Amino acid sequence: MNTLTTKQGIGTKVQLCTMMFMQYMLSAVWWVPLAAYLSHTLRLEVYQVSLVLSAMAIGAMASSFIGAIADRYFAAEKILAVLNILTGVFLLLAAQQISFVPLMTCVVLAMLCHMPTQSLTSTIAMSHTPSEQFPRIRMFGSVGWVASGIFSVIALHVMHLSAFDDTNLPMYCGAAICFVAALLNLRLPHTPPSVDKRAGISVMDITGFSAFSLMKDKNYRAFMILTFLAIIPFNLYHVYGSMILADEHVQNITVTLNLGQLAEMFFLVITTSILIKSGIKNTLIFGMIALVVRYASFYIGAETGLQWFYYIGIIVHGLIFGLFFVGGQVYTDNVAPKEMKAQAQGLLFFLVWGIGFLIGTLWNGWLIGLFRDGDKCNWPIVFAISTVFSFILLILFVFLFKPVALKTDK
Template identity: 25%
Template structure:
């Protein structure tokens, strides 16, 4: 594997990306099983606990993005936020009461949400030419967190009360503090108010459609996060093996990152250099549309399939969707936004997707799960039919309206530059 940046820079930036998503991956896929199981919380209460991160993402990324664009080095904000976050996670692991847990998780989520766009800022500022080779560490981290948790639970002969996922996330947060302090210096660059310039991007119909559809489709991920662990256990998969089963998605995400973003990934198949990866071959329009369609197909599996093996296999679709929709969406934002407002622009898409989208998706998922419960058992086909229908609409809108064009501006690298591998978006397929 060849890289364009100095090896020390690549390792430092990759460590930030790895630990940023290892922290999230340690608790997000499996905390719902603790809430619905040992803590006996309702679907609505579980939804509110999971809503803390989306709520925080509505405003926290804008605050940290503004600070990083105007005043403070991004790596310092990352270190402080994760240090406070580690303390809050250790505290959350000891709480069994809903109201207290909600408050602690809300404060934790404010800390964590502010770091999400900054991890991307560090990447795009220092290793944009190798973005695919850095992004690949995100799914690897998420998967390894799941497999480590599964191994730990098997050694202990069970998942216990499920609080181990929060303790693991806390330890990883402390490691992230160290990684942030060793990250390359990422100094502020904006001279004007970055939020005003960022909101001006919404005047373009294409970018507006992208943000709205991203908000809708990403919101449906909360059905996946809130329901999948319990769904698998109801289908006969042992609770101790659920983290490993869900980590199949991250294994698929790792492979997808190579083929979607790496340079020369498809040249092995005889394609020319200008079509060297999936993003270059399909462009933003069809890569994002295909990503949404993968989630659509996954929910079709969830509705129609009862085989444990096929349910595990369907996790591959989540991994593919996350790369082609969420990560490629972040790359699209980076391509559209001038360098001086990239932290705030990344904050905007995180606010729309991980913020407003996931918050409303959480509320909807909690309500649907509570209303689709009979005699203490979830009616999963009814539950999964809701995100299936909504993602179908989003996929059709992308296919019919979104063009994926990138305006040329003096502040961003050209669309076909090495710093934006695969972004040859002027050659959209017909």
């Protein structure tokens, strides 16, 4: 009996890891090079690039709506499959657009379907494994993100195409992965609604703001506000990274940016140990320190012309995302009551990856446009502003965030 239970447990973990692998591979293959495609191939204005890239934030705002629906009416794995199919359809349409309005419309629709899947995958994973073990499962999302670079390698070095990252081919690849992922989603362990649908649903539930009661706790309130602000400097790299490297004439943009995910794989493996041994506060502070290091490195690289400083800033992505943002997901799951865990994750995505990310996308786009002259941006000034902003947030975290120890499953 114990052997059977063990085999079932291993099988479930394999399914969850595969889910994360596919979900983040389909994100990376088309999103990572998108800014370079928009600015260097389609030659859109900077403000148009910013508006198209704001699709991720708009989609994140829908995640709390999906969370509320999943909590009451449908199995999470079924919703995940449907959303992946719709994302694939809209990516196919987006790949065929060359003008701003129809392209933005298709990308926004794709992200409205795709972004809620990130909180859904977190909910599914945490429903079938202890929350402090979640970073090790989430690590396979990083593996998938890195593996997305294989499409670029095959296109350039096997098929001998002249270009890949700054074309519409990544969108076609993303659509194909979506359809495969949707089929695999139907085999995931059943994750039923956690709230009785007879309990009814309100506007607060639809928006995910019924989980806003968590903000009554001063430490969670400090965490949410500071995380909301931290996404703004983080956004500069996450959204405009391919534009930055294209300006620096870096070849194989996707592969280069995926070095950050390689590092992320390692740090997600040890995030659980760091959370348990160092506590949630120190874990988040370590991530914030890495954010400061990133933009300080980018500043030095842009100021001196030494590209290897950019690689330092790229590699610490694993520390920033693994320790700060994934650590924040674990903290949210830890403090949220069982009946609102999905909504709590949705609320986190709505405020941070939705509103905060939208502000970050527009702010950083405005900043780039302000200091851009022709085809070149004055990146040292942009990076200096982001470094100072990140340092101020680090200091605030040290003094304002004082959480209790995480609850762990023994």
